Amino acid sequence: MTKERAIRKDETVLASSLAELQIVTSSAARNLTLAPTERGLLGFELPAAVRFYQQMMLIRLVEERLLDLFSQGLLFGTTHTSIGQEANAVGVINALDRDRDIVWSNHRCHGHFIAYSGEVEGLIAEIMGRVTGICGGRGGSQHLCFRNFHSNGIQGGIAPVAVGSALARKDEGAVAVVFLGDGTMGEGAVYESLNLASVFAAPVVFVIEDNEIAQTTPKHLTVSGSIVARAEPFGVRTFAYDGNDPIAIYELAQEAVGYVRAESRPCWLYLRTERIGPHSKGDDTRPAERLEQARARDPIPPMRRRVANADEIDAYCLNVVDRAVESAAAAALARG
């Protein structure tokens, strides 16, 4: 089993080898080796609960580090963290077949991306504007591309694109997943896409991550009616969940993905969640008690209680992030 390989921009590597992914060491940082471990980044060999915990921890630590780097003035631009919403990323992405399924994500994409790819260094390097970034420093935080994972920073704009990608790969039994927030329910593209997906029988899972806030705007000011009930009239089946247990989300997502794949029909997967962190950096305008409510639904502590060797996993994840940051920092800045 080869553990070291450059995977970025390398179409020849099979997606099925994802299980063996290790952090990519850029040539500039070959001597910064990962602490010895037999465990793959995404923990495919681990039992579900442990694997999900590890993936959530990895996402959490990466994003906390990103905020930290920002506050130190070491990062430019912006970033949207999914702190508090990790269970969605992990639950949904693990229900997919990484060999063929397609993911379209939005501005808040790091969690989805890490759960899909395990490419921690590629992500951090991308956000740090390095040549070793997953898109060579071209895309940054919101514009990632890795195999069948794509994100874009235009609210709702990816919805029809996801429909098209699902149609293109339908013959191979692939499904596409598109992540949308509650605030994005205001975009017309979403409803055109629901209609298109239904009319053309596109195997698309529309995942709605309802954290009840869009940037600074609470849902009740801008979203009318029911988000859960929105898709039914398009003839699109709905799955809904209110909670932050990655295993429950995984099981529901499996059901949703199974339905979409078997029936070649779209579905609407509604997930009520909480954003614990700021919208981007230090721009949380919510009152303290609302934030308290959000923190009370943090998906990580309950999972931590279910995992025997949590300390060991935390240390492992922290080490991965440390190395990834060091390695990314050592790489050359991307420029034309």
Added chain:
Amino acid sequence: MRVVESINRALHDLMGADLRLVILGEDVLDPYGGAFKVTKGLSSAYKDRVWTTPISEGGIVGMAAGMAIKGRPVIVELMFGDFIALAADQIINHVAKFRWMYNDQVEVPVIIRAPMGGRRGYGPTHSQSLEKHFCGVPGLTVLATHEYADPGTLLHRAFASRSPHLIIENKVMYSRPVLGPDALPRPADADVVILTYGGCVEHAVAAAKKLAQEEEIATTVVAVEQLSPFPGDEVRSQVGNCTRVVAVEEGSPGWGFASECARALIGRVRHFSALTGPDHPIPSSRDWEDDLLPGVNAIQAACIELFQKG
């Protein structure tokens, strides 16, 4: 062969040659075959790959992008070019961006065909030439077909590039015969060069002929096929040593084709003038519309004026 048949034949050829190719558009199915009949016969010949869509211009362009990225090239027909405004986000922020933004890991073989232009009395929202708003968008090639070239070949060329293209067609031109480049007036030592594109070409040609016959002013018509990125070198070489240039376009004044021509010719010509459409919407009244869009008489007058300047 007429322009509409040239494009239609190219669509048939492309559909026959690439079994992954899909055509998307509103009302494209037979027996109707699209509002301008460009897709006629295609849905009968390729039932599974010509899809009539909801009235969702943004949605279908986005859908095309997703299909294309995952291996199914798409040709989208916009019923009227005016409706391209609804697809602006998909074109600018998705179709045109994906390849570069994703570090060349993907390609986006999407062609958007858009019938533009007036002179049919369709009024303010169905007669415009909106292409300038999509020129200068990195990652997007904008072409404008005309009957003095080969519209079908242009489509083939765009398709072969496997990159996003917007092809401007002209509603009036569909019924014109394809004449080919040799029919363009290109006198040896031109007194005036007319730079134009799309639906204005035929008016420029008619004006050039009149200028030669009535005024003995030798006039060359350069019909530009690629609007964006603007082929400055080619335009400069076509203009050659001629010092008088008139740029003609049907769209609204400013920030458009004429401005781009002027930019390409800075320091190269002595006299330059521009003819454009009006700086207000296009009226439905046919006569009024005709007065406003640059036609034979206006082009002829502009050329004479430049000629007289020395």
